[in-house]
Amino acid sequence: MSNQPDDAVRLPPEVESQLNERLAVWARARRLGSADLEAIRGLVLARVADPLPSEFAAQLASSELVSSELDPRSAFDAEWLWSLLRPVTALM
Amino acid sequence: MAPAREPMDDRSDRLAVFDAMYAAHAAGLHDYLLGRTSDAEVARDLLQEVCIRLWRGVAELRDLTPERRRAWLFTVARNLVVDFYRSRASAATAHDALSQRVLRTREQVAPAAEADVIGRNELEVLDAAIARLPEALRTVLVLQVLGDRTSAEIGELLGRPAGTVRYQLAQARRRLAEELRLMSGEEQEVSP
Numbered sequence: 285m286s287n288q289p290d291d292a293v294r295l296p297p298e299v300e301s302q303l304n305e306r307l308a309v310w311a312r313a314r315r316l317g318s319a320d321l322e323a324i325r326g327l328v329l330a331r332v333a334d335p336l337p338s339e340f341a342a343q344l345a346s347s348e349l350v351s352s353e354l355d356p357r358s359a360f361d362a363e364w365l366w367s368l369l370r371p372v373t374a375l376m
Numbered sequence: 377m378a379p380a381r382e383p384m385d386d387r388s389d390r391l392a393v394f395d396a397m398y399a400a401h402a403a404g405l406h407d408y409l410l411g412r413t414s415d416a417e418v419a420r421d422l423l424q425e426v427c428i429r430l431w432r433g434v435a436e437l438r439d440l441t442p443e444r445r446r447a448w449l450f451t452v453a454r455n456l457v458v459d460f461y462r463s464r465a466s467a468a469t470a471h472d473a474l475s476q477r478v479l480r481t482r483e484q485v486a487p488a489a490e491a492d493v494i495g496r497n498e499l500e501v502l503d504a505a506i507a508r509l510p511e512a513l514r515t516v517l518v519l520q521v522l523g524d525r526t527s528a529e530i531g532e533l534l535g536r537p538a539g540t541v542r543y544q545l546a547q548a549r550r551r552l553a554e555e556l557r558l559m560s561g562e563e564q565e566v567s568p
Contacts (some may be wrong), residue, residue: 295550300559303549305520306556310502312415317408317524324420325398328427329391 390555393438394431400442402427404523404533408450411518412457414507450533458545505555514549515542 316324329336405426410419429452430437437445506514519530527541534541553559 294546295553295559299553300549303553303556306498306502307552309498310506313499314410314518316403320420321398321402324402324427325395328424328431330429330431331424332431335387373556 390431391426393434394427397430397434397437397445397449398427401446404519404525405449405453407519407522408453408515409457410522410534411515412454412511413460414514416503418460419563422453422460426453433517446533500555505552508555509548509551513544513551516544517548517552520545 405421406423409422410416413419426449430449437448516530519525528538529544531538531541
């Protein structure tokens with residue numbers, strides 16, 4: 285018997301055989317096949333082809349939906365509000 | 377006088393370098409990530425992230441030696457694994473989540489052909505047993521089992537001496553055999 289330091293962790297031959305068989309089953313299920321690798325490659329290339337956030341921001345800034353003008357009547361105007369309420373108060 | 381290297385702004389140039397590195401290292405990176413995380417879905421997600429960083433850095437990587445390129449990729453992978461663990465409460469939480477997922481999957485198995493059920497359960501048993509190995513042992517075992525890599529090749533990937541890898545592989549196999557109850561002569565029951 286050899287005096288190699290890993291003697292203590294060596295397995296009996298029948299156990300080695302059983303373990304190899306079960307690991308082979310696991311490896312067949314968990315190993316990435318060529319189809320898996322191609323699919324992941326496709327996902328990566330699709331993600332890096334997305335438009336940059338700055339490009340999207342530039343498109344959004346030019347959109348007509350964004351208005352920098354405020355309705356002048358949106359600010360609080362007491363006279364304007366009173367003009368709306370005057371007819372109501374006349375009926376009270 | 378040699379011409380200056382052209383800047384890589386042509387997508388086809390980038391793609392050629394990317395594809396060459398992807399072909400050379402994607403499978404090994406996946407096996408490494410699976411060994412570190414013991415989660416097949418997480419390993420694929422992290423592989424995508426490594427490859428996105430590869431794409432972004434391909435202009436700088438093209439001038440490196442193959443060894444430096446490999447080292448760069450596995451450093452990125454290692455850092456992503458660290459980030460992955462940080463996003464979890466603890467490694468024990470990740471292990472518990474995997475165990476819970478294995479148990480939930482077992483409960484949700486619909487009636488199917490007996491052979492299919494046994495096949496799925498065997499995979500779950502092996503997943504769980506391998507996940508319970510210490511991370512260092514699990515990583516060398518997965519790299520060896522999935523890629524038929526030698527101890528020297530695994531040592532190069534992980535920055536360890538080949539002798540250390542051989543010992544870790546022997547330890548991993550022994551502990552896995554104990555997990556699967558092969559040592560006592562009683563195989564672990566595979567319950568449906």
